[in-house]
Amino acid sequence: xxxxxxxxxxxxxxxxxxxxxxxxxxxxxxxxxxxxxxxxxxxxxxxxxxxxxxxxxxxxxxxxxxxxxxxxxxxxxxxxxxxxxxxxxxxxxxxxxxxxxxxxxxxxxxxxxxxxxxxxxxxxxxxxxxxxxxxxxxxxxxxxxxxxxxxxxxxxxxxxxxxxxxxxxxxxxxxxxxxxxxxxxxxxxxxxxxxxxxxxxxxxxxxxxxxxxxxxxxxxxxxxxxxxxxxxxxx
Amino acid sequence: xxxxxxxxxxxxxxxxxxxxxxxxxxxxxxxxxxxxxxxxxxxxxxxxxxxxxxxxxxxxxxxxxxxxxxxxxxxxxxxxxxxxxxxxxxxxxxxxxxxxxxxxxxxxxxxxxxxxxxxxxxxxxxxxxxxxxxxxxxxxxxxxxxxxxxxxxxxxxxxxxxxxxxxxxxxxxxxxxxxxxxxxxxx
Numbered sequence: 001x002x003x004x005x006x007x008x009x010x011x012x013x014x015x016x017x018x019x020x021x022x023x024x025x026x027x028x029x030x031x032x033x034x035x036x037x038x039x040x041x042x043x044x045x046x047x048x049x050x051x052x053x054x055x056x057x058x059x060x061x062x063x064x065x066x067x068x069x070x071x072x073x074x075x076x077x078x079x080x081x082x083x084x085x086x087x088x089x090x091x092x093x094x095x096x097x098x099x100x101x102x103x104x105x106x107x108x109x110x111x112x113x114x115x116x117x118x119x120x121x122x123x124x125x126x127x128x129x130x131x132x133x134x135x136x137x138x139x140x141x142x143x144x145x146x147x148x149x150x151x152x153x154x155x156x157x158x159x160x161x162x163x164x165x166x167x168x169x170x171x172x173x174x175x176x177x178x179x180x181x182x183x184x185x186x187x188x189x190x191x192x193x194x195x196x197x198x199x200x201x202x203x204x205x206x207x208x209x210x211x212x213x214x215x216x217x218x219x220x221x222x223x224x225x226x227x228x229x230x231x232x233x234x235x
Numbered sequence: 236x237x238x239x240x241x242x243x244x245x246x247x248x249x250x251x252x253x254x255x256x257x258x259x260x261x262x263x264x265x266x267x268x269x270x271x272x273x274x275x276x277x278x279x280x281x282x283x284x285x286x287x288x289x290x291x292x293x294x295x296x297x298x299x300x301x302x303x304x305x306x307x308x309x310x311x312x313x314x315x316x317x318x319x320x321x322x323x324x325x326x327x328x329x330x331x332x333x334x335x336x337x338x339x340x341x342x343x344x345x346x347x348x349x350x351x352x353x354x355x356x357x358x359x360x361x362x363x364x365x366x367x368x369x370x371x372x373x374x375x376x377x378x379x380x381x382x383x384x385x386x387x388x389x390x391x392x393x394x395x396x397x398x399x400x401x402x403x404x405x406x407x408x409x410x411x412x413x414x415x416x417x418x419x420x421x422x
Contacts, residue, residue, distance in 0.1 A: 012354050012408070014373070016354060017354065017369075017373055018373055018374065020352065020354035020355045020358055021358060021369060021370055021373055021374040022302075022374055023355045024355050024358040024359050024366070024370075025302060025303070025306045025370055025374055026302060027355070027359060028306070028309070028359070028366075029302060029305055029306060029309065032263060032266055032267055032270075032309060033263075035266045035270055037265070037266045037269050037270070039265060039269070039275055039278075041261070041265075041279065042275075042276070042279060044276075044279075045279040045282070045283065048283050049257065049261075049283060049286065052283065052286055052287065052290065053251075053253060053254055053257065056251070056253045056290045098420050099420070100420055101420075104409065109405070111398070111402070113398070113420075114391070114394070114395075170394055170398075173401070
């Protein structure tokens with residue numbers, strides 16, 4: 001499930017997308033209903049389908065649903081019986097990610113591209129936290145959705161917020177206001193991060209090979225950098 | 236294993252969930268397949284293959300009568316039919332009507348005339364494979380692994396297609412409101 005970050009209003013919310021898809025789905029199905037096709041199912045088709053219906057009711061159907069799988073199943077049994085040693089060769093792969101910044105007149109959209117041969121495997125869930133906030137800030141909201149690997153935490157002080165998001169990289173997209181500014185790449189604690197200074201909000205984000213981390217805060221530059229440095233996995 | 240056994244327990248009048256799906260939707264699936272393949276026997280083969288795939292994803296179907304289930308079966312049938320078409324004809328699918336942006340049987344001009352909101356219009360104009368993964372992911376709420384299995388693609392490919400579909404939809408909406416100025420790719 002995509003979690004969006006409310007740094008800028010999106011063109012549509014997830015709820016609006018779902019509603020629109022439901023409407024589009026109904027229109028699409030209606031269009032198929034209106035297609036005029038005359039046909040009587042052949043005896044060959046009926047016979048094949050009856051066989052499939054019978055086979056489907058067998059508990060082992062998922063294992064034996066194609067001719068190839070049947071052959072493979074037999075071979076696996078033979079090989080398994082004859083095997084004495086198994087040599088495992090670890091497969092080494094280099095992960096390859098790209099962060100994409102689409103720059104529009106007033107904002108930039110950030111998304112991530114993952115090499116198709118190297119799908120993102122983010123299990124098990126590791127929850128990160130902010131270990132240090134400036135004086136006066138108090139935790140007011142914390143959302144953790146383990147199955148989505150999503151964390152959102154809000155600290156507040158005198159109407160100013162520090163918001164932290166942790167999201168899986170694959171699905172994450174967000175927009176930042178870049179009307180009068182541009183994203184700046186900085187190194188902090190040896191990690192490349194992206195920093196943005198809006199009128200009153202400062203934003204910093206970075207990613208590792210599983211998660212994207214975003215902090216948006218109405219604090220001084222030095223303070224947000226300290227907050228970012230203090231983000232760590234909960235032990 | 237338990238879930239699988241539950242799926243084959245008789246549901247109504249001694250029929251399994253699979254039989255109910257077959258009786259209820261074979262005609263819908265046939266029309267979907269025929270609209271792409273334009274041959275009766277090929278369309279029947281596509282429907283049979285689609286049911287083979289559906290049989291392996293029965294655990295993902297909650298309600299036989301739901302419009303989401305209907306759409307799911309259409310998507311599976313479309314996917315199989317287009318693959319069959321590609322194998323048979325070996326030509327660029329963009330040359331045939333069905334894979335043009337737009338909905339089966341609904342012309343783009345008609346979509347524009349209707350009072351749907353912009354998002355609905357742009358979804359309807361998306362290329363079929365993009366619309367399909369968006370339906371499966373956000374309307375049916377299937378996981379990427381489930382979608383990969385349903386569409387017979389790798390996890391990475393399913394993930395990539397969903398990303399591209401979102402971007403294609405975004406682009407259509409952006410194009411109406413403003414130009415993309417630049418794209419930076421950070422490694």
